Amino acid sequence: MPWIAACSADDIDNEDLIRWDHAGRSYAIYRSPDDDYFCTDGFCTHEAIHLADGLVMDYVVECPKHNGQFDYRSGEAVRLPACKNLNTWQTRVENGQVEILID
């Protein structure tokens, strides 16, 4: 399973996220308030809406369409109408680059 360089660590502000498209799939990459990085599916599991257009608050991302929420560390759906969890991928920072382990 390869680690893929997705972006510079500085491309993402604290408590924010960006969209990352790779190999025909869309991901969301997050930087937490304490500078850890996380990666989930890019689309909300309620409807196919890009979470990158949503809002990050602490360790939660809020979908922009119906305000469903997910804990982006675990992918867990924590507020309706989102009820199906997001997939998550391991991240690491190497030489200032955020890398994602894609399986």
Ligand code: FES
């Ligand atoms: S599309 Fe995300 S909560 Fe409905």
